[in-house]
Amino acid sequence: MSWRETFGQLARTIDTVFPGDRDLDALFAKGRPLRVKLGIDITSTSVTIGNGIPLRILARFQELGHVAVLILGDFTTLVGDPSGRDKTRPVLTPEEVVQNGETWLEQIKGLLDLDRAEVRRNGEWLAKLDSSQLLTLSSQLTVAQMLERDSFATRYRAGSPIHLHEFLYCLFQGYDSIAVNADVELGGTDQTFNVNMGRVLQKNAGMRPQVCVTNPLLEGVDGHKKMSKSVGNSICLDTPAKDMFGLATRIPDELIEKYLRLATDLADETIADLGRGDPWNAKKSMAEALTARHYGAETAARERTEFERVFAEKKLPEDIPEYVAPPGRTVLELVRGAFSMTSGEAKRLIKQGAVTVAGNKMTDASTVIEHTDGDVLRAGKRRFASLRVGPS
């Protein structure tokens, strides 16, 4: 039986199994619980739905009776992942790293059965490596091998800095596989180099090399870059339902299929059907399915209705935050106060015709408003405030 059948629908979230499909099948055939490793970088606190992909695969292994070994990279996070090194990396304190780890676990407990999982922190063993062990590890690689790696090659050619510890990063990650005795390692396709390092090190240590299972990366809602919290194009597990739906509808059409495949639990046939139909409908169904996965079908359906009401029918949202202001305020003051922006921003919006009060477009910032309770102040498409008369 092939692993594809074992994974069923989830197989569509797997990019590559290497060295080869049959290696994973062979592991399954052994009939013993496998140790399946997933290492996570806890630089940021939010878990994106992209991060969720390997977590779901891990959860599936768990369901199949295998051991989910979740490694919080507390040590490696302090070292810093080479990718994106040119950005000024906020230096995290050990306390922050601990805190981030907790936040992570809190957010993913809906995806993974943490009670049955083996949660480890790689500082547990990495912090204890002594110099001679480090030497042994690092002597297993050549500089040429490292420079083959695309991100290093590019930077080297460009004369950009490459720090020595960046070479060590993947060694550490590889060593994790030895430390937890991994049979399988999961990770995004961007981790191919790193997870393969685990194989090399394990082999040299006389262990059977792990099988690596990579998943496709999910582009962010901007449609270009990899989904990431720092880029600001992400949908996170803790994104409120309303925003989750809204953000999902903002992806470019080209990505609908990919999102359906990677971010929803819809059946393959349903996805195929949606692909043949109206793209706008497919996108909304995707957004609804995604929201449903995290907040339940009922909430998702409600958000869809609400969305259609606000954007398609141009009606007001159901819940509008209130803003209390005394009468006789200028438009500028209202916009500033209600949406807490600088006057510059507020003036700009007004000048550009983005602001309405009770449906009337206000283009003069100095207009004095005598509002009554329930008048809606609007700035742009998605900023609303319900005005109320009262002391400021």
Next chain:
RNA sequence: GCCAGGAUGGCGGAGCGGUCAAACGCACCAGACUGUAAAUCUGGCGGGGUAACCCUACACUGGUUCGAGUCCAGUUCCUGGCACCA
């Protein structure tokens, strides 16, 4: 240690000693267009002021100048290369 280059907005990156709140690009915001979008077009994008206008910015400290991101000196940090490698 030596040589060289660099430090400007959220980012990248311009900027003959004066008119720089800072070209251009990206990101972002708004408007138009649409099916929310994306693409495209238009406008905006340090802070305050209705406005005229004012204030704060070009690593830091001094200096030269009527006037300095722009010149000089020192300091800090970054990068590349070279040397050293007992």
